Amino acid sequence: MSDPTIRSEVIEGVGVVTLDAPARRNAFDLAMCDEVCAVVDELEADPSVGALVVTGAGTAFCAGADLSHLGGGHGGSHRDGLLAVYEGFLRFARSPLPTIAAVNGAAVGAGMNLALACDVRLAGASSRFDTRFLQLGIHPGGGHTWMMRNLVGPQTTAATVLFGEVLSGAEAERTGLVWRCVPDDELLPLAIELAGRAAAAPRELVERVKATIGDMGSITDHVHAVDRELGDQVWSVGQPAFAEKLAALQRKISSTS
Template identity: 55%
Template sequence: MTEETTAEETTTVPPREVRYEPHGAVALITVSDPGRRNAMALDLSDQLVDAVRTAEQDEGIGAVVVTGQEPGFCAGADLSQLGGSGESKEAGLRHVYRGFLAVAGCTLPTIAAVNGAAVGAGMNLALACDVRLAGPKARFDSRFMQLGLHPGGGYTWMAQRVLGPQAAAAVTLFGEVLDAQEAQRAGLVWRAVDEPVTAALELAARAAEAPRDLVITTKRTLKVTAGLAKQSDAVEVELRSQVASLQSPEFAERLAALRTKVSRRT
């Protein structure tokens, strides 16, 4: 056996996978295929769906952080898996969509920890989260026009909802690539940070500390009221859930704890 053969045999290729790691009451979901900058292959999309479902079904999890294995966040869809015919391409695209649509539909609060390039479908994955934090190496690059590819998976709706019409056009039609600071100024990310995963876990833990049912209901209410034209309509949507929370044992316990804390200060 030669030295070269030994080196080849002992070299291990990291598995292509979506990792699920509980950090207290926060689930960290990592898309991992670093050799391909975590491009969204069909099997990764399926695993992402499973990871989101696992978090939702675990009563001990109250929030989710989504990230990519360094050095990237997600380099887009693996277009080589889409098939040859138009029909098979449509089926392949819908398969790719499943992963980030599961994130978009997650009942728990979600944070994207963008630690590298988010390209094409990688932008979809970041936009699918409720909040985005961006690290020093983050880059947001739609790249659809440059590839001669029409955006998909609800990208145009998400981009305009988050960025507004002008910034969405700049990024999508004119190929503007945003770093962390520019993305923060544009409203694409909540905050530019040095360690996005660490910061995202800390932020997510705040949501996970609240009663789980309350957080799920409030996230659902935010989505409903975002589409309303009048504040009076939002009042009616919120009222029943607020009354229910006033009658919950969690509210009674927390209010009693707060009163005790205040009384000790006086």
């Protein structure tokens, strides 16, 4: 059996997933994609975990995917091989937990998809965002163009996908591809700090809020948005956590009056 290519640990309620194949710059192969699914399944099953962070070992985040075996394994067809590779990043897209990509170096092709699949992207100063599909003679896949267009608009999508523009961390922040670009040594601590804020809240509440944000993409008017939130807000008001926080606030107000 080959050595594991995924490491995971839990830090103050945050599940930190590290792609750990630096010799190939953390590029996905089918075994790594299977490992990603197993590790995320395990972390989601742990009730102490309230958010996820994914990053890469060494100097790369994820340098794409090994496309040499697309016709082998998982059914033997190109379609099945591609779908199996997609699982390396789609598993994060499907997570009910808040997810942060801590992009510590090159994010190429499927590696960009991994970053795009997360709720928030943070970039280290040495990060690079490179779609590279066209340059490899392959059509974008895994929802790449949809994720990019929804996030940064048609012009930045065209510049990167069609015209091969590679974005630095600072340029990714300017275009809205990432939330923040920070010095490399601050990247993972910041990602864990941000994720920890979500992990500190009641897990079911956080999952409901994330689901609501996702649903808002298909809602086109304020009336329906109010209705979508109402049921979950009513539920939250009836939860012990809200009662505890309300009582604490009332005690604080009383002590200062």
